[in-house]
Amino acid sequence: xxxxxxxxxxxxxxxxxxxxxxxxxxxxxxxxxxxxxxxxxxxxxxxxxxxxxxxxxxxxxxxxxxxxxxxxxxxxxxxxxxxxxxxxxxxxxxxxxxxxxxxxxxxxxxxxxxxxxxxxxxxxxxxxxxxxxxxxxxxxxxxxxxxxxxxxxxxxxxxxxxxxxxxxxxxxxxxxxxxxxxxxxxxxxxxxxxxxxxxxxxxxxxxxxxxxxxxxxxxxxxxxxxxxxxxxxxxxxxxxxxxxxxxxxxxx
Numbered sequence: 001x002x003x004x005x006x007x008x009x010x011x012x013x014x015x016x017x018x019x020x021x022x023x024x025x026x027x028x029x030x031x032x033x034x035x036x037x038x039x040x041x042x043x044x045x046x047x048x049x050x051x052x053x054x055x056x057x058x059x060x061x062x063x064x065x066x067x068x069x070x071x072x073x074x075x076x077x078x079x080x081x082x083x084x085x086x087x088x089x090x091x092x093x094x095x096x097x098x099x100x101x102x103x104x105x106x107x108x109x110x111x112x113x114x115x116x117x118x119x120x121x122x123x124x125x126x127x128x129x130x131x132x133x134x135x136x137x138x139x140x141x142x143x144x145x146x147x148x149x150x151x152x153x154x155x156x157x158x159x160x161x162x163x164x165x166x167x168x169x170x171x172x173x174x175x176x177x178x179x180x181x182x183x184x185x186x187x188x189x190x191x192x193x194x195x196x197x198x199x200x201x202x203x204x205x206x207x208x209x210x211x212x213x214x215x216x217x218x219x220x221x222x223x224x225x226x227x228x229x230x231x232x233x234x235x236x237x238x239x240x241x242x243x244x245x246x247x248x249x250x251x252x
Contacts, residue, residue, distance in 0.1 A: 002060065002094060003060075003061050004059065004060060006045070007044045007057060008041070009041055012037045012041065015032060015066075016033075018084055023087055026119070026123040027120075052074075053074070056072040056105070058071070058072075060095075067086045068084055070099065070102045072106055072115075074112070078114055081103070082117065083102075085098075091125075096132045099117075100133050103134070103149065111153075113151050114148060115148070116138075117130050118141070118144040119144060119147075120143075121145055130147045135148065136148060
């Protein structure tokens with residue numbers, strides 16, 4: 001069973017095996033000695049006492065055997081993960097599982113939005129660990145290959161913001177949506193207007209019904225009303241067609 005735990009004073013010998021010459025050749029440092037191992041454990045314990053805690057130095061154990069160390073650095077503009085494993089335990093998926101567990105702590109309990117990591121170009125196996133854990137390559141910086149991973153909760157919040165009209169790119173998305181609605185309304189209304197009888201023809205029909213002769217002399221945007229008894233059709237004020245009349249014409 002793979003677990004992460006705090007380091008203890010009894011872990012000195014285990015740290016010597018983890019920070020040996022083979023494992024540290026890509027870290028730009030020498031192998032760890034006894035004095036450094038003791039200081040390392042004391043420093044990790046002191047970091048655990050800080051509030052808020054900015055550095056997590058956790059031992060990776062498999063069935064109780066300390067095989068590696070996984071770190072979470074929160075004292076940077078963007079938090080970062082690092083790890084090291086005893087050489088005789090490489091290639092068994094322990095590092096990947098350890099990174100996944102530290103990510104669960106970072107994104108779950110700590111609520112961090114993003115985590116970064118890096119590895120030496122001469123150590124591609126470390127890159128495979130990061131890829132399996134969900135990291136995405138972001139390029140190269142100061143001679144190291146860089147990676148990043150976003151919090152799943154942060155991605156969901158971004159999607160919700162976009163769906164409900166947030167700022168930035170969300171405004172553009174909202175305008176595109178309204179534009180699509182407007183184009184559909186224009187198309188639909190234009191189709192109905194093409195099926196509507198001509199207002200001029202409607203005016204002529206009303207003119208004939210009113211006995212006022214040809215209504216074509218009137219504005220095609222208006223229809224002639226009926227004349228009152230004793231009133232000549234000539235010179236009477238036309239009745240405008242209101243939106244409700246347009247609806248009526250479309251229904252006919």
